[in-house]
Amino acid sequence: MTDAILNAAGIVVGSLIGLARTTPLSAQKQAFFKVALGVATTYYGLRLTWLSIGGTFSLVLKQILIALLAVMLGKLLGRWLHFQKVSNRAGQYARQLIEQTQTDGSLRFSNGLNACAILFCASPLGILGAVQDGLPGQPDGVGYFYALAIKGVMDALAMLSFVRLFGAGSMLAALPVFLLQGTITLTCMVYLEPFLRTHALLDSVNAVGGLIVCTVGLVIFEIKKVELADYLPALAVAPLVTWLWK
Numbered sequence: 193m194t195d196a197i198l199n200a201a202g203i204v205v206g207s208l209i210g211l212a213r214t215t216p217l218s219a220q221k222q223a224f225f226k227v228a229l230g231v232a233t234t235y236y237g238l239r240l241t242w243l244s245i246g247g248t249f250s251l252v253l254k255q256i257l258i259a260l261l262a263v264m265l266g267k268l269l270g271r272w273l274h275f276q277k278v279s280n281r282a283g284q285y286a287r288q289l290i291e292q293t294q295t296d297g298s299l300r301f302s303n304g305l306n307a308c309a310i311l312f313c314a315s316p317l318g319i320l321g322a323v324q325d326g327l328p329g330q331p332d333g334v335g336y337f338y339a340l341a342i343k344g345v346m347d348a349l350a351m352l353s354f355v356r357l358f359g360a361g362s363m364l365a366a367l368p369v370f371l372l373q374g375t376i377t378l379t380c381m382v383y384l385e386p387f388l389r390t391h392a393l394l395d396s397v398n399a400v401g402g403l404i405v406c407t408v409g410l411v412i413f414e415i416k417k418v419e420l421a422d423y424l425p426a427l428a429v430a431p432l433v434t435w436l437w438k
Contacts, residue, residue, distance in 0.1 A: 195325035195340035196373035199318065200366040202344025206351030207363035217352065229342060230412035236338040237405030240324070244399035246268050251287060254437070259399040262433045265399070266426020271419075279421040282314040293357060304358025308351070308365035316420035317343045317408055322373040323427060324401050326380025327394060336398070339405050340373065383410075393431035400430040 215351070217225075245255040270276065289307040293300050312318065321340030347369075354362050388394040404426065408416045 206348030
């Protein structure tokens with residue numbers, strides 16, 4: 193559960209730094225973190241996909257086609273199930289809590305905890321990262337925790353601002369984030385990973401996961417608006433497409 197620990201730690205550390213700092217990050221530092229996070233998500237996404245494919249040229253081509261097909265079908269399924277709309281509603285509710293706190297400071301503790309927990313738990317990158325950590329995608333069999341390490345940095349940067357508005361109580365959002373991501377990771381480790389490995393379906397899930405992580409870089413660099421939540425069903429579609437293509 194390295195991922196859940198890193199993400200929760202990022203929230204706490206960001207809160208502590210935000211409480212200690214008297215001034216917000218400069219525009220230059222914000223630009224630096226934006227570039228660094230964009231490059232990191234793109235690199236580690238491509239790396240996971242690269243580690244998940246291999247063999248002869250024809251086999252690699254087949255694996256790439258399966259991954260791309262799974263992403264496209266997963267996007268259609270996610271749109272049909274309204275994944276992104278649900279994520280947007282959660283974000284809108286959190287925004288309402290933020291606006292309410294700006295006009296009524298008496299609610300800052302409860303609003304801060306709820307708003308931060310909603311924003312951090314509903315993040316598609318958080319859900320994807322928790323799945324990846326529970327499905328070993330590295331040669332040494334260790335969970336691929338890099339996605340949530342990056343999210344931990346993102347959440348830490350967000351907490352620099354949130355903690356000024358909501359106070360120290362907002363760092364308690366680290367607890368529901370840890371519980372949610374830890375539960376997803378343990379579920380994948382105990383139930384999904386043995387089944388996927390036994391049927392040689394694990395690599396297809398990781399390959400698709402890597403491609404989805406890459407799309408986060410597009411969002412960070414503001415190259416294209418991507419409905420990330422709609423892509424999450426691709427993780428379930430990938431093993432199905434692989435099984436049918438055998």
